[in-house]
Amino acid sequence: MVGPGTGVAPFRAFIQERAALAARGEKVGPTVLFFGCRNRNEDFMYQDEWKIYQEQLGDSLKIITAFSRESSRKVYVQHRLSEHAELVSDLLKQKATFYVCGDAANMAREVNLVLGQIIAKQRGLPAEKGEEMVKHMRSSGSYQEDVWS
Ligand SMILES: NC(=O)c1ccc[n+]([C@@H]2O[C@H](COP(=O)([O-])OP(=O)(O)OC[C@H]3O[C@@H](n4cnc5c(N)ncnc54)[C@H](OP(=O)(O)O)[C@@H]3O)[C@@H](O)[C@H]2O)c1
Numbered sequence: 001m002v003g004p005g006t007g008v009a010p011f012r013a014f015i016q017e018r019a020a021l022a023a024r025g026e027k028v029g030p031t032v033l034f035f036g037c038r039n040r041n042e043d044f045m046y047q048d049e050w051k052i053y054q055e056q057l058g059d060s061l062k063i064i065t066a067f068s069r070e071s072s073r074k075v076y077v078q079h080r081l082s083e084h085a086e087l088v089s090d091l092l093k094q095k096a097t098f099y100v101c102g103d104a105a106n107m108a109r110e111v112n113l114v115l116g117q118i119i120a121k122q123r124g125l126p127a128e129k130g131e132e133m134v135k136h137m138r139s140s141g142s143y144q145e146d147v148w149s
Pocket residue numbers: 004005006007036037038039043066067068069074076077078102106107108110
């Protein structure tokens with residue numbers, strides 16, 4: 001799940017559902033959220049809630065943050081995706097669904113691009129093959145977007 005800013009809204013519900021399932025003793029799969037905002041002290045939405053879900057879901061939940069205005073260099077969700085390329089690629093090999101929600105104008109396009117690069121690099125394929133695999137994920141429903149601009 002990639003949901004910077006207000007794009008995090010649907011993923012809050014996904015995580016709530018998994019936390020409820022886990023509380024009932026059901027097994028839940030690995031759940032990874034890439035969340036980005038400006039500054040952890042200003043617009044880190046649901047910061048306290050994530051801590052509760054983290055306790056409920058333990059190792060199966062990973063929340064990876066990108067705070068864009070905490071340093072001189074912009075840090076965005078797609079940078080974090082690249083840093084966690086191996087994890088992302090492993091999850092895709094396990095047939096994970098990739099979800100993106102938020103800004104369509106820049107963020108979603110850049111995330112799409114970076115995912116293709118990750119797949120190509122991690123699997124030793126040419127860049128075009130990575131792009132093709134993302135297109136295939138889209139057409140087969142394993143890359144889902146809810147984006148707007
Ligand atoms: N006044 C405020 O304090 C405040 C706070 C939050 C939101 N808003 C406004 O509320 C609206 C919706 O906000 P939102 O929370 O959905 O989004 P947002 O706060 O505009 O953006 C969420 C995060 O995405 C980052 N971002 C910007 N361009 C990106 C890109 N190309 N790829 C990946 N990430 C990128 C932003 O970084 P940068 O912005 O640092 O580039 C920010 O860290 C916007 O109009 C926003 O301006 C205002």
